Amino acid sequence: MSALFSPIKLRGLTLENRVVVSPMCQYSAEDGVPTDWHFTHINNLALSGAAMFCIEATHVEAIGRITPGCLGLYSDASEAALKQILSSVRKYSHTAIAMQLAHAGRKASSARPWDGGQLIPLEQGGWQTVAPSAIPHKEGEAAPLALDSAGLKRIREAFVDAAKRATRIGIDAIELHGAHGYLMHEFLSPLSNRRTDEYGGSLQNRMRFPLEIFEAVRAVFPENKPVGMRVSSTDWVEGGWDLGQTIEFAKALKARGVDWIDASSGGVSPLQKITLGPGYQVQFADAIKRETGVPTIAVGLITEAKHAEEIVASGKADMVALGRAMLYEPRWGWHAAAALGGEVEAPPQYWRSQPSTQKALFGRTTFGAR
Incomplete structure (x- = not known):
C-alpha cells in the first residue's frame, strides 16, 4: 500500500491521502477580493487528486498585503466572493479546503513579481509598511514603522476577524504564515527584530x-x-533564525495545540545563501517531527511521485505539499496514484480519461452531484 495515498486524521478532518496543494500567491485579486481567476484556479486544482488544497496567503488587513493584487479576508466583499468559490468547488470535489492567513509586514507594498517585485514607494501608489522594528528589508528601501502596542492589538484582532470569516465560509483548516520574511517571521528572526520590550531580545520574547x-x-x-x-x-x-530555534518554537506551538508544521525556509534577508535541489527542505520537516512529535509537511522542489512516496514512507514527514509541480501538471495526484498503486477521487465526467492499462485509479464517487 502506498504511504502517500494512505489517510491521515487532523482533529476532525480526515484526509484520504498525504498530498497537499501548497498555498501559491496569484497576485490577481482586486482590493483583496478574489476574481474570476481565483474561481478558475481553485476549482481546477481542487480536482488534482490532492486531499487538501490550501488557498494562497490571505491577508488580514489591507496594508498587510504583499502586493496590490494579493488576496485578503478583511471585507464583506471578499468573504462573499470566497464563499461563492467554495460553494462551486464543493459541488464536484471532496478535497479539503484550507486557507493560509497572513500579514506581510515590511515586505508588503511590493509590485507583483512580473512587475519587478520591488517595494512600491508611497508616491507611486504604495503604502506605509509595519514591522517589529524600523529596519528595511533591503538596503536603500524606506523603513517600516515599528509596531506599537495599539498596532500589535489591531493585527491580533485582524487575524481573529479573518479566522471568524473563514469559519463562516466553511474553510476546513487554517495555516498561519510564519515564514518567508513576513510579519510573524520578522518577529521570530533576530535579523529583523531589534525590539527592547517584551517582544524582542530573547527567544521567548521573539x-x-x-x-x-x-x-x-x-x-x-x-x-x-x-x-x-x-x-x-x-x-x-x-x-x-535557525533550526534549533524553530524546534523550540514548534514545541511551544505543540503545547498550544498546533496540528502541523509546514517546514519551509528563508525569505527574511536578501543575504540568504541557499543551495537548491529536489527536497532541499525535507531535512527540516524530518528534524522538527523527530524532536517534537508534531506532524509535519515537507515542501521544496518535490516534483516526482516516488520522491514524495519515499518522504512519507520513511517517516521524514507526514504530508507533502507541492506548488509549482501542481501548476505545471494540475492532475499530479492522478499520475502519482497511478505510479504508486494508489487511488484518487475524480468527478464522473472525467472517468473515461483513465488509460485502459490502469486499474482502479479513480474512486467511484459522484461528489454529491445531482
Whole structure:
C-alpha cells in the first residue's frame, strides 16, 4: 500500500491521502477580493487528486498585503466572493479546503513579481509598511514603522476577524504564515527584530507575538478543525533564525495545540545563501517531527511521485505539499496514484480519461452531484 495515498486524521478532518496543494500567491485579486481567476484556479486544482488544497496567503488587513493584487479576508466583499468559490468547488470535489492567513509586514507594498517585485514607494501608489522594528528589508528601501502596542492589538484582532470569516465560509483548516520574511517571521528572526520590550531580545520574547496570534486564532476557529503553521526553519544567514530555534518554537506551538508544521525556509534577508535541489527542505520537516512529535509537511522542489512516496514512507514527514509541480501538471495526484498503486477521487465526467492499462485509479464517487 502506498504511504502517500494512505489517510491521515487532523482533529476532525480526515484526509484520504498525504498530498497537499501548497498555498501559491496569484497576485490577481482586486482590493483583496478574489476574481474570476481565483474561481478558475481553485476549482481546477481542487480536482488534482490532492486531499487538501490550501488557498494562497490571505491577508488580514489591507496594508498587510504583499502586493496590490494579493488576496485578503478583511471585507464583506471578499468573504462573499470566497464563499461563492467554495460553494462551486464543493459541488464536484471532496478535497479539503484550507486557507493560509497572513500579514506581510515590511515586505508588503511590493509590485507583483512580473512587475519587478520591488517595494512600491508611497508616491507611486504604495503604502506605509509595519514591522517589529524600523529596519528595511533591503538596503536603500524606506523603513517600516515599528509596531506599537495599539498596532500589535489591531493585527491580533485582524487575524481573529479573518479566522471568524473563514469559519463562516466553511474553510476546513487554517495555516498561519510564519515564514518567508513576513510579519510573524520578522518577529521570530533576530535579523529583523531589534525590539527592547517584551517582544524582542530573547527567544521567548521573539516568539511571543506569533504565539499570541496562534492562540487567538485557535480560540475562535472550531475545535474540531485543524490549525497549522508554516515556518521558515532557517534564515540561511549566520546569526539569524535557525533550526534549533524553530524546534523550540514548534514545541511551544505543540503545547498550544498546533496540528502541523509546514517546514519551509528563508525569505527574511536578501543575504540568504541557499543551495537548491529536489527536497532541499525535507531535512527540516524530518528534524522538527523527530524532536517534537508534531506532524509535519515537507515542501521544496518535490516534483516526482516516488520522491514524495519515499518522504512519507520513511517517516521524514507526514504530508507533502507541492506548488509549482501542481501548476505545471494540475492532475499530479492522478499520475502519482497511478505510479504508486494508489487511488484518487475524480468527478464522473472525467472517468473515461483513465488509460485502459490502469486499474482502479479513480474512486467511484459522484461528489454529491445531482
